[in-house]
Amino acid sequence: MTTREGIEFEPGLFPGHPRGLPILFFTEMWERFSYYGMRALLILFMTGTTIGENPGLGFDVVTAGAIYGLYTSLVYLLALPGGWVADQLWGQRKAVFVGGCIIAAGHFSMAVPTQFTFFLGLILIVIGTGLLKPNVSSVVADLYPEGGAKRDAGFSIFYMGINVGAMIGPFICSTLGEQYNWHWGFSAAGFGMVLGLIQFRMGYGSLGKAGVLRTDKSPEQVVRTANRFYGIFGAAVVALVAFGLLVSNGTIPLALPDIAQYLATAILIIIGVYFLYVVFWGGHNREEIRKVLVIFWLFVLAALFWSGFEQAGSSLNIFARDYTDRTLGSWEYAAGLLQSVNAFFIIVMAPIFGWFWVWLANRNANPSVPLKFALGLLGLSAGFFVIAWGAANATPETPVSASWLIVMYFLHTVGELALSPVGLSAVTKLAPRNRVSQMMGVWFVAAALGNLIAGLVAGGLEGLEPSPLFRSVAMIVGGGGLLALIVSPFMKRLMGDVK
Numbered sequence: 001m002t003t004r005e006g007i008e009f010e011p012g013l014f015p016g017h018p019r020g021l022p023i024l025f026f027t028e029m030w031e032r033f034s035y036y037g038m039r040a041l042l043i044l045f046m047t048g049t050t051i052g053e054n055p056g057l058g059f060d061v062v063t064a065g066a067i068y069g070l071y072t073s074l075v076y077l078l079a080l081p082g083g084w085v086a087d088q089l090w091g092q093r094k095a096v097f098v099g100g101c102i103i104a105a106g107h108f109s110m111a112v113p114t115q116f117t118f119f120l121g122l123i124l125i126v127i128g129t130g131l132l133k134p135n136v137s138s139v140v141a142d143l144y145p146e147g148g149a150k151r152d153a154g155f156s157i158f159y160m161g162i163n164v165g166a167m168i169g170p171f172i173c174s175t176l177g178e179q180y181n182w183h184w185g186f187s188a189a190g191f192g193m194v195l196g197l198i199q200f201r202m203g204y205g206s207l208g209k210a211g212v213l214r215t216d217k218s219p220e221q222v223v224r225t226a227n228r229f230y231g232i233f234g235a236a237v238v239a240l241v242a243f244g245l246l247v248s249n250g251t252i253p254l255a256l257p258d259i260a261q262y263l264a265t266a267i268l269i270i271i272g273v274y275f276l277y278v279v280f281w282g283g284h285n286r287e288e289i290r291k292v293l294v295i296f297w298l299f300v301l302a303a304l305f306w307s308g309f310e311q312a313g314s315s316l317n318i319f320a321r322d323y324t325d326r327t328l329g330s331w332e333y334a335a336g337l338l339q340s341v342n343a344f345f346i347i348v349m350a351p352i353f354g355w356f357w358v359w360l361a362n363r364n365a366n367p368s369v370p371l372k373f374a375l376g377l378l379g380l381s382a383g384f385f386v387i388a389w390g391a392a393n394a395t396p397e398t399p400v401s402a403s404w405l406i407v408m409y410f411l412h413t414v415g416e417l418a419l420s421p422v423g424l425s426a427v428t429k430l431a432p433r434n435r436v437s438q439m440m441g442v443w444f445v446a447a448a449l450g451n452l453i454a455g456l457v458a459g460g461l462e463g464l465e466p467s468p469l470f471r472s473v474a475m476i477v478g479g480g481g482l483l484a485l486i487v488s489p490f491m492k493r494l495m496g497d498v499k
Contacts, residue, residue: 017154018143020210023203025158028136029165030196031100034107034189035129037169039313040336041177041185043068044321054181057115061318062459066256068314069455071122076448078130080441085131089226091213092135099131100197107190111183142210160347167343174336257459264452271299271445284432290494291430295439297491298426299446301373301484305419306450307457308380308477309412312339314458319466323394324402338405345413353417369426370484370491376419377481383411384474391466429498
């Protein structure tokens with residue numbers, strides 16, 4: 001069967017779903033393979049010794065944590081202009097392809113063993129991911145113009161591709177990078193992205209018109225908009241390069257951790273001002289304002305959650321390298337392999353959680369969104385208490401069992417499944433009709449802020465032992481979870497008829 005949008009619904013890899021769904025499934029799988037594969041290496045490479053057969057960059061943990069936080073936060077922040085470019089200039093399909101090409105170029109740049117190409121690669125991956133990440137999901141939505149349960153099922157399959165890539169990437173890239181050559185690992189991430197691009201381009205015919213630019217503007221207006229955008233983008237690049245040079249030569253006396261802290265402060269101020277504007281001058285009625293306040297509360301909780309959860313690629317990755325016994329018999333596996341554990345647990349547990357929420361809903365016992373967020377934070381906190389306990393007697397000479405990290409990741413996954421899947425859905429339901437896209441952007445900003453804080457917290461390993469650092473994170477996150485638990489009935493009332 002073919003719809004008027006040119007989308008085929010015939011038996012294929014996922015029977016009953018559009019033929020284009022496998023194309024997007026594997027595109028996202030390979031992109032996540034490259035992203036999480038490289039991320040598993042990132043802070044280990046930066047803090048690795050500069051001597052030996054496989055030298056790293058030799059950065060201190062504070063500097064490496066700041067770079068990690070800036071990189072992972074900008075990936076999410078650039079999703080906002082990346083979505084605008086797709087909506088206004090290129091269409092989602094072109095944005096995904098161009099973004100993937102830039103990502104691959106970034107990984108191959110990092111495969112060249114110089115500090116310049118390393119930072120150039122990070123910049124390219126940030127730009128490319130900002131184009132690809134928000135728009136590939138939009139193409140999935142375009143495959144289901146009728147919406148409904150079929151679209152929900154399609155997204156469930158699509159998100160499974162995310163976690164398959166996130167599970168395989170660290171396994172392959174870490175083994176190559178840590179045990180043979182860092183730059184082989186970065187190259188593997190690049191080849192993964194290239195595979196995704198090839199099958200995406202070859203599958204254009206299966207996508208129908210999904211992801212093609214739809215605009216009411218004339219071609220001349222699109223060209224004028226594009227010229228303005230390229231001018232602003234070029235000026236921004238020049239300004240950032242100039243700023244980087246002035247910082248590097250000491251003209252502007254700022255260290256990378258200072259820049260990361262200022263960016264975090266700026267994000268908080270901008271979001272605070274935005275919500276004040278929406279509440280007091282946005283022209284919304286009383287009911288809409290109440291729901292906007294709930295979104296702000298969910299933003300705060302989400303940022304707190306990601307600030308702990310994203311320790312996986314920073315402080316927890318360093319702990320896996322320096323304080324964890326990673327031997328199986330006579331084989332010592334790479335520290336980054338433990339980055340695959342969370343994705344494995346998601347693949348196994350996501351269907352169970354989905355069934356469990358439906359089972360509770362059928363009995364009118366499904367927890368509210370604010371309560372689920374509280375439970376997510378408490379699960380995250382419990383995981384950090386576990387690893388703080390395990391790290392209490394850990395030293396590089398007497399490392400602890402990897403089972404401590406595995407149990408912690410299990411609890412973190414429980415927290416993630418209680419919070420993350422409901423977040424975007426809740427925001428789209430709560431947002432005023434004319435601000436849905438803006439509020440979805442706010443959700444990305446929460447992830448960006450959380451990643452930035454995660455990098456800064458990782459720098460605490462420079463002056464603290466792992467156990468007190470992880471215990472502090474557990475107490476802060478747990479305190480937020482308890483507060484969220486206490487105020488969840490009030491927030492539920494503010495949500496009105498939204499379930």
